[in-house]
Amino acid sequence: MHPNELPSEDMPKTIKRDTGKLDVVETKRSSPPDFCRGGLANGNSLIPIIAGEFADPVTKIWAGGRIHEYIAAADGRRHLWHAWLSSERVKFCANNAMSAELAYHQLTFASSKDLILQAFGERVRGYSNVLGKLGATPRSPRIYRALARTLLNEGAAAKFVRHATEPSDEMILSIVALPPALAARPVLNLLKGGLVAPEAIGFVTWALRRLESLQGTKVTGPLLKAANPVEAIWEVILSFPFPAPPWEASGSLVPIDTLVGLDEIARKFNNCLGHETMRRKTVLSILNGVRYFYEWRGEEPAVLEFGKLGQVGWCLLQTRGERNHYVAEETRFGILAACANFPMVCATDGLGSHHWADDGTWVAAVF
Missing domain, CATH: 3.40.630 (Aminopeptidase)
Known part of the structure; x- marks a missing residue:
């Protein structure tokens, strides 16, 4: 290339700087293509797909050429941004240019720990790690808030979620709905083993506690070992004595x-x-x-x-x-x-x- 020729957009730029000891060569890539060109930021945008319910604030915060930063971010980082936007503590106005600019710098340069602290008012142990397991699909705001509440409660339920390979929305919502005292480890193990569906975990936990209080552990023990615990619980519920008939037998x-x-x-x-x-x-x-x-x-x-x-x-x-x-x-x-x-x-x-x-x-x- 001629010394006076400007480098093209797509060619890497090489800068040589002297450290005093060795000549270090740094290669800087040119800016990624602007995803806003070609109509991607209009009705045919990718943003509604990868941002979901957060599409509107995302397009305001990462406006113009910044949008590629959002698209190219790791899934876990995008989920963290979504969680921050889901918080009831964060005050953000999507229609205010200054608010959007402040949010951009905050989300871009703040650490994960600081963003979580801002969003939920305290450190949420394991939150970033769980977000990294959610995949590329955006979740609804209530999922991010429910996940934080579950982890903040600690105990068996929080540990279960932290170790889950692919936490589903159903699992997060069902576990957060359980009072801490009902998040019993044996029931969570049923969920882990696939013997109980996430949407049934609340019913199973409550039913086991009630049956144990009414009939003792002699009933609940076998239920936890049943091949189909939900059906086994139903059979016990249905086996309770019928109430007395409204009137006694008469003739036929x-x-x-x-x-x-x-x-x-x-x-x-x-x-x-x-x-x-x-x-x-x-x-x-x-x-x-x-x-x-x-x-x-x-x-x-x-x-x-x-x-x-x-x-x-x-x-x-x-x-x-x-x-x-x-x-x-x-x-x-x-x-x-x-x-x-x-x-x-x-x-x-x-x-x-x-x-x-x-x-x-x-x-x-x-x-």
Whole structure:
């Protein structure tokens, strides 16, 4: 190159300086291309993809040619900037040029420890390391705040998050929702082993504590070793005794007052009560005192579902025979006549719902 020829933009510049001992040659690369050219800073920008919810403040802080600094930054550093912007302590106005300029210098030159201290008011041990494991995808502001709260609480939960290989949003949010006393190490180990989904960790921890207080460690010990702890917990919950029936057996009308009895009815009638989801929902409604089931042992067997109407009584919601088939008219009147013997029972709820027995057939059977 001619001595008077200016170096091109893309060629490295070589500067020779004398240190007094050795000639040290420093090679400086030319400025990276301006990502704002070619329309990248407009509607077709990369910024909404890599900045997510922070796109607006990012384009204000790293305005013009500075945007390449944001794009070229390491994932962990960008997450740290996002965390700083997520803080409720940091006062930043995106529409104020001076505020944006101050934020740029702060985020560019301050250390990670100082940025974390500004964002959360105290040192958050391991915060930068965890941010470095979040990958390139931007997270929402609540994730950065939840992560800080979890680590500040210390204990088993904080240690678990620090050692997680790829902390997910679900895991961070579910763990931060746990009171520190409930962030039990055995439950976190279930999460680590993949036996419990992140969104179920709160339920599992609470259920184990409650069951332990009600039935002792003899129940919770096996649950922690179960192949599917969540399903095992549900089985224990559903195994609690049914409340007493609203009224005792009378003639062909017999209460189904145990879980074993309900399972036998499901098999006998081959109905929807045998489906896992419906079974769980049904048993819970019984344990909660808002539903009760009776078996009709007449010439045409049937299953009757009663719903509670506050403190007034019970209404007959539906009656089904085998395979959920409707019962014959004669059976209908027999069931209604039997219900008429109990003053707390009505065949309809009076709310306009369509039940198997309307007011007309009810009145005919009773009177």
